[in-house]
Amino acid sequence: MALFHPIDEKDVTRAIVGSFMRQFDEYAESDVIIVGGGPSGLIAGKELASKGIKTLIVERNNYIGGGFWIGGYLMNKVTFRAPAQEVLDELGVPYESPQEGLFVADGPHACSKLIAAACDAGVKFANMTIFEDVVLREENRVAGVVINWTPIQSLPREITCVDPVAIECKVVIDATGHDACVLSKLEERGLAKTVGFGAMWVERSEDLLVEHTGEFMPGLVVTGMAVSTAYGLPRMGPTFGGMLLSGKRAAEVVLEMFPEKVAAS
Amino acid sequence: MISNLYIYAEPRCAGLAYTDVADYVAELLPRSAVQLRGPLLESKVEGGEKDSSLLDEIAESLAKAKVRDLLQSVPSDQQALAGEVAYERRRLANQSSVVYGLMYDAYAYSGLCHALIPQAEAGFDQLHIVFTNQLIGTRDPADRRYHARTVLCGSPSIISISGLVDAPARSPEYYIALRGAEALGLGEESKLELASSFADDCLSYDDQRMTEVVKGYAMQAIAYRLSGEAFCSDPKCRLFNAHWQKELLKAQLGEGPDFCSEHEELFQRLSKDGVS
Numbered sequence: 001m002a003l004f005h006p007i008d009e010k011d012v013t014r015a016i017v018g019s020f021m022r023q024f025d026e027y028a029e030s031d032v033i034i035v036g037g038g039p040s041g042l043i044a045g046k047e048l049a050s051k052g053i054k055t056l057i058v059e060r061n062n063y064i065g066g067g068f069w070i071g072g073y074l075m076n077k078v079t080f081r082a083p084a085q086e087v088l089d090e091l092g093v094p095y096e097s098p099q100e101g102l103f104v105a106d107g108p109h110a111c112s113k114l115i116a117a118a119c120d121a122g123v124k125f126a127n128m129t130i131f132e133d134v135v136l137r138e139e140n141r142v143a144g145v146v147i148n149w150t151p152i153q154s155l156p157r158e159i160t161c162v163d164p165v166a167i168e169c170k171v172v173i174d175a176t177g178h179d180a181c182v183l184s185k186l187e188e189r190g191l192a193k194t195v196g197f198g199a200m201w202v203e204r205s206e207d208l209l210v211e212h213t214g215e216f217m218p219g220l221v222v223t224g225m226a227v228s229t230a231y232g233l234p235r236m237g238p239t240f241g242g243m244l245l246s247g248k249r250a251a252e253v254v255l256e257m258f259p260e261k262v263a264a265s
Numbered sequence: 266m267i268s269n270l271y272i273y274a275e276p277r278c279a280g281l282a283y284t285d286v287a288d289y290v291a292e293l294l295p296r297s298a299v300q301l302r303g304p305l306l307e308s309k310v311e312g313g314e315k316d317s318s319l320l321d322e323i324a325e326s327l328a329k330a331k332v333r334d335l336l337q338s339v340p341s342d343q344q345a346l347a348g349e350v351a352y353e354r355r356r357l358a359n360q361s362s363v364v365y366g367l368m369y370d371a372y373a374y375s376g377l378c379h380a381l382i383p384q385a386e387a388g389f390d391q392l393h394i395v396f397t398n399q400l401i402g403t404r405d406p407a408d409r410r411y412h413a414r415t416v417l418c419g420s421p422s423i424i425s426i427s428g429l430v431d432a433p434a435r436s437p438e439y440y441i442a443l444r445g446a447e448a449l450g451l452g453e454e455s456k457l458e459l460a461s462s463f464a465d466d467c468l469s470y471d472d473q474r475m476t477e478v479v480k481g482y483a484m485q486a487i488a489y490r491l492s493g494e495a496f497c498s499d500p501k502c503r504l505f506n507a508h509w510q511k512e513l514l515k516a517q518l519g520e521g522p523d524f525c526s527e528h529e530e531l532f533q534r535l536s537k538d539g540v541s
Contacts, residue, residue, distance in 0.1 A: 072450065073450035075450075099457065099458070102457060193344075193346065195333050195346070205366060207363075207364040207365075207366065208364060208366045208367065211352055211355065211356070211362070211364045212348060212349075212352050214348055214351060214352075215348070215351075216346075216347070216348055217347070222348070230346070230348065231346065231348060231349055231352075232331075232333040232334075233366075233367075234366060
């Protein structure tokens with residue numbers, strides 16, 4: 001007797017297509033689209049989805065988690081300064097404290113717990129999906145993103161020219177790290193101005209990054225390293241506390257825009 | 266002659282005893298009335314909604330004074346991003362916020378403070394000393410880049426607590442060891458350990474020695490007002506313009522008299538007849 005239940009290939013295909021399309025159709029209009037599935041985007045997504053906010057994370061890579069899998073010098077230990085260990089406690093990530101106020105966790109453990117927490121909260125993902133442009137509404141309010149499959153950009157245009165599609169939302173969060181892709185696109189179109197990140201000064205930069213996290217322009221919230229790029233803050237070293245607390249701050253800012261949903265949750 | 270001397274405390278620097286600083290100054294200048302006040306910028310916006318336009322104005326001025334590029338002068342018409350203004354608003358409104366790390370053009374910062382001083386207190390016989398936990402910098406025309414400053418003497422004089430910690434360089438040995446740690450790819454843990462091993466040789470933000478140190482910097486502001494020269498070339502005098510942390514600690518905490526004989530005499534003369 002076979003171990004697995006007999007299923008035809010066509011049924012497997014229909015299961016994939018049907019499930020994907022239902023989700024894609026539902027999330028063609030979201031409350032919040034987060035561009036970038038690194039630590040700040042993930043924690044923001046988790047916080048929002050847990051309050052009933054319909055949240056989609058767009059990630060250009062196949063894998064979610066960004067740089068959270070590894071720390072400095074490709075070593076898979078990630079460091080946090082107090083009070084960021086409180087987020088690790090929330091997520092159930094074990095850590096050790098080599099000295100007062102400093103905490104070290106395994107990158108794979110921390111990252112996978114964070115991804116799982118975001119999924120459990122109800123976040124949906126569009127991975128292998130590249131951000132191409134923003135959707136704008138009246139008075140240049142950001143109201144969605146234009147996306148395409150990531151592999152498209154690897155193909156020569158002579159071979160394929162695939163038009164993107166647009167999905168809508170009430171708020172976009174730029175969590176794309178140093179590149180600040182959403183902000184850069186707006187800057188390219190003359191609709192926003194960023195400052196670019198300053199010299200590395202780890203001791204000070206985490207606080208500044210969290211404190212500057214917020215709405216950059218109507219409909220666009222900026223979090224994580226994109227905040228440094230937006231406001232010319234000192235560039236951060238490989239510490240992740242700022243990413244997590246910035247993501248939480250971004251979620252707080254967005255939640256204020258959805259009072260009715262927060263009240264109902 | 267300084268008739269009135271106003272010291273504006275920075276509430277975000279825990280452990281700094283401003284009363285001791287005011288007492289020290291008052292003892293050296295017995296003919297001056299020394300008044301200790303709350304923070305200058307924040308005191309102007311503590312009125313709730315009625316002051317919200319002033320809060321906006323101060324926040325925007327601060328955002329415009331931010332040094333974005335150490336190699337470029339802050340343009341007089343620098344525009345502030347909405348998020349930068351919002352950050353300054355939040356920081357001004359929250360006196361428990363200890364966030365620092367940005368650098369502001371010292372002259373623009375001083376200009377903003379000057380504009381908030383009442384006309385009746387703006388005479389040449391009035392001296393205002395503003396403490397801040399923010400970093401201020403001036404652009405050196407020689408190397409055309411900004412440098413962090415401990416004090417900017419003028420009207421008002423600004424003393425930067427962040428500047429006392431971060432402007433004077435630490436010992437060369439520290440930087441050599443830091444470069445070594447970076448070359449080896451060592452993480453934050455090692456760098457923090459390294460910094461703590463040099464802690465005795467430099468000031469830190471919650472340093473118990475800070476009160477004693479700022480007394481000397483307050484006197485530099487006073488000396489500038491009285492004589493047009495804030496600094497002294499004697500490395501043991503409290504008016505010495507220290508460029509290294511070791512120099513700063515030696516000038517402010519070293520054994521022996523507080524000032525060189527020339528400045529000792531100046532302050533003694535002032536305490537007797539009030540003439541500079």
